[in-house]
Amino acid sequence: MSGQAPQAHDPHAPGPHDPDARGHFGPYGGRFMPEALIGALDELSAEYDKARLDPEFTGEFTRLLREYAGRPSLLTEAPRFAEHAGGARVFLKREDLNHTGSHKINNVLGQALLTKRMGKRRVIAETGAGQHGVATATACALMGLDCVVYMGEVDTERQALNVARMKLLGAEVIPVKSGSRTLKDAINEALRDWVTNVDTTHYLLGTAAGGHPFPVMVRNFHKVIGAEARAQYLEQTGRLPDVVTACVGGGSNAIGIFHGFIDDADVRLVGIEPGGKGIESGEHGATLGEGSPGMLHGALSYLLQDEDGQTTEAYSISAGLDYPGVGPEHAWLKDTARAEYRSATDDEAMHAFRLLSRTEGIIPAIESAHALAGALKLGQELGPEGHILVNLSGRGDKDMDTAAKYFGFYEES
Amino acid sequence: MGRLDPVFARTREEGRGALIGYLPAGFPTVDGSVELLRGMVEAGCDLVEVGVPYSDPVMDGPTIQAAADRALRSGFRLRDLFTVVEAVSSAGGQAVVMTYWNPVHRYGVDAFARDLAAAGGLGLITPDLIPDEADDWLTASEAHDLDRIFLVAPSSSEERIALTTAASSGFVYATAVMGVTGARDAVGGLAPGLVERTRAHTTLPIGVGLGVRSGEQAAEVVSFADAVIVGSAFVARAEAGVESVRELTAELAAGVRKAPSPIG
Ligand SMILES: Cc1ncc(COP(=O)(O)O)c(C=O)c1O
Numbered sequence: 313m314s315g316q317a318p319q320a321h322d323p324h325a326p327g328p329h330d331p332d333a334r335g336h337f338g339p340y341g342g343r344f345m346p347e348a349l350i351g352a353l354d355e356l357s358a359e360y361d362k363a364r365l366d367p368e369f370t371g372e373f374t375r376l377l378r379e380y381a382g383r384p385s386l387l388t389e390a391p392r393f394a395e396h397a398g399g400a401r402v403f404l405k406r407e408d409l410n411h412t413g414s415h416k417i418n419n420v421l422g423q424a425l426l427t428k429r430m431g432k433r434r435v436i437a438e439t440g441a442g443q444h445g446v447a448t449a450t451a452c453a454l455m456g457l458d459c460v461v462y463m464g465e466v467d468t469e470r471q472a473l474n475v476a477r478m479k480l481l482g483a484e485v486i487p488v489k490s491g492s493r494t495l496k497d498a499i500n501e502a503l504r505d506w507v508t509n510v511d512t513t514h515y516l517l518g519t520a521a522g523g524h525p526f527p528v529m530v531r532n533f534h535k536v537i538g539a540e541a542r543a544q545y546l547e548q549t550g551r552l553p554d555v556v557t558a559c560v561g562g563g564s565n566a567i568g569i570f571h572g573f574i575d576d577a578d579v580r581l582v583g584i585e586p587g588g589k590g591i592e593s594g595e596h597g598a599t600l601g602e603g604s605p606g607m608l609h610g611a612l613s614y615l616l617q618d619e620d621g622q623t624t625e626a627y628s629i630s631a632g633l634d635y636p637g638v639g640p641e642h643a644w645l646k647d648t649a650r651a652e653y654r655s656a657t658d659d660e661a662m663h664a665f666r667l668l669s670r671t672e673g674i675i676p677a678i679e680s681a682h683a684l685a686g687a688l689k690l691g692q693e694l695g696p697e698g699h700i701l702v703n704l705s706g707r708g709d710k711d712m713d714t715a716a717k718y719f720g721f722y723e724e725s
Numbered sequence: 726m727g728r729l730d731p732v733f734a735r736t737r738e739e740g741r742g743a744l745i746g747y748l749p750a751g752f753p754t755v756d757g758s759v760e761l762l763r764g765m766v767e768a769g770c771d772l773v774e775v776g777v778p779y780s781d782p783v784m785d786g787p788t789i790q791a792a793a794d795r796a797l798r799s800g801f802r803l804r805d806l807f808t809v810v811e812a813v814s815s816a817g818g819q820a821v822v823m824t825y826w827n828p829v830h831r832y833g834v835d836a837f838a839r840d841l842a843a844a845g846g847l848g849l850i851t852p853d854l855i856p857d858e859a860d861d862w863l864t865a866s867e868a869h870d871l872d873r874i875f876l877v878a879p880s881s882s883e884e885r886i887a888l889t890t891a892a893s894s895g896f897v898y899a900t901a902v903m904g905v906t907g908a909r910d911a912v913g914g915l916a917p918g919l920v921e922r923t924r925a926h927t928t929l930p931i932g933v934g935l936g937v938r939s940g941e942q943a944a945e946v947v948s949f950a951d952a953v954i955v956g957s958a959f960v961a962r963a964e965a966g967v968e969s970v971r972e973l974t975a976e977l978a979a980g981v982r983k984a985p986s987p988i989g
Pocket residue numbers: 414415440441442443444518519520559560561562563564565566631632633677679680705706707
């Protein structure tokens with residue numbers, strides 16, 4: 313609430329896991345950006361550095377999370393699902409229950425508040441699955457900001473429902489026809505818009521990637537996930553989980569939940585990347601598992617690239633994970649072995665997607681189903697004594713068309 | 726001493742601005758790009774910028790994006806860049822390379838600098854590398870005697886202009902508009918102010934690019950800058966063949982000879 317001093321565990325307070333002043337996590341991160349945008353990044357950094365220490369800002373953010381987004385989100389045990397996970401206990405952090413249906417709203421509310429603080433009136437965003445676009449359009453409606461969302465043409469087709477939601481909320485949706493016509497190219501196009509309109513426009517990036525200060529700022533807006541989950545886990549079980557797992561697209565939901573446990577050395581942090589049609593097929597989005605260090609969209613991190621440093625196309629059944637890059641802090645967590653990264657294929661994710669629906673009555677986003685698939689394997693490895701916390705980053709309504717096609721529901725009727 | 730100093734010494738002596746023309750290597754093919762770039766040199770470009778086609782060119786508008794895409798689809802590999810630079814240099818041209826940073830990072834910064842220098846290239850223009858992140862490149866450019874052309878923009882603060890010009894050699898690239906590459910009808914109104922602000926920090930020559938496509942615009946630019954940089958307009962002409970590219974070069978070359986250069 314406004315007027316309160318930041319607490320010691322304040323998710324916004326600077327701390328030992330922050331990058332250096334120029335945004336480096338170990339060797340990763342930084343700013344590999346055109347000079348024309350450096351002024352805007354400096355302005356954003358300065359404003360964010362002030363806001364994160366300003367109880368008025370953090371109080372208003374917390375109020376919106378509670379009164380608008382519906383936080384805290386629940387922690388739900390999934391016992392019938394867990395029977396398929398080697399009998400380990402499985403708990404779900406229910407980001408699917410947030411307003412707009414995913415974790416994305418946390419970051420969006422924070423950045424939209426900052427946009428107003430900076431006196432900018434126009435917001436642009438990229439979106440893959442459409443969840444970030446919907447969340448951004450929602451916050452812009454709430455705060456009276458103009459909103460333009462760039463979305464790969466391929467994704468406008470597989471996520472048509474979310475396109476309609478964004479339009480209803482008053483956003484302009486621009487289909488991107490260049491390159492792979494997915495998330496990567498939507499970001500390229502948003503960056504081109506930003507460099508042209510930077511005086512009036514804030515680029516509300518939807519994941520913990522990009523040039524400094526985006527990775528640290530987006531992470532901090534999502535830290536609430538891990539902070540809540542840790543307290544809830546202790547309260548409901550009297551202990552901490554053995555493993556915390558989350559899907560990794562750009563890495564925002566994962567970094568948010570990981571940070572609740574980052575100083576708990578005994579808690580393993582496991583990110584699940586999209587294995588697509590199988591790593592061997594070459595059609596996947598396993599950036600940390602299969603990529604190598606390189607720059608994309610403003611930061612040095614892991615990257616799917618060819619021998620010449622050309623970004624290669626990612627593939628996943630899930631639009632929100634279909635991205636050849638990843639946030640720089642994950643690269644550092646991987647290199648320092650604080651986190652592990654594995655992958656789940658389309659088929660494994662779709663199996664988990666249906667399993668959770670049928671055992672718990674919860675339809676997850678296909679993105680989140682990757683984390684569930686990871687949990688099924690981790691449970692087998694841990695056995696009945698194991699405790700697993702899964703970040704259920706979003707709900708699956710948007711994925712009904714993909715699921716109906718995958719499972720052949722349309723043919724049955 | 727910068728590798729490009731003789732180029733600007735000559736244009737200053739002749740009392741005019743320099744004409745710098747851009748074309749991506751490998752567009753439309755590797756051999757095709759060599760022919761076009763040689764045509765540009767012969768018809769009056771004082772310096773050519775050989776572009777590296779890249780999968781994610783965030784500073785480029787549709788014209789150059791499409792050209793890069795076409796080069797990559799017709800099989801351009803990074804090693805072809807050195808072939809193209811070598812062919813331009815051996816025909817008497819002066820060449821620098823314009824590249825997004827990841828291909829250089831991937832190749833190895835020192836190895837890239839070494840191979841570029843061996844091919845006769847004189848320096849690098851780096852649209853998404855700022856001096857703050859360029860330690861490797863500062864070292865490699867010293868080791869292989871290459872010029873470092875960083876960019877300044879209308880949004881750059883005085884502090885950033887100071888930092889950027891201090892790290893640059895050869896010339897400084899001033900982007901005339903806030904935006905991506907692409908031919909425009911008018912020279913950006915922000916360019917003269919940016920050049921003036923930049924001059925307060927450096928004696929290096931200043932080139933202005935983004936949006937120029939006619940002799941008239943070229944003349945206007947060199948009335949306040951040391952060089953005019955033309956990209957998308959050449960790419961658009963390339964479709965029509967080398968004669969059309971030569972024609973544009975000749976028009977621009979006449980343009981830079983119309984107005985007296987501020988320094989010359
Ligand atoms: C529900 C859901 N989970 C996860 C992601 C992946 O993003 P990130 O890795 O940034 O959490 C998305 C992206 O659209 C999403 O919609």
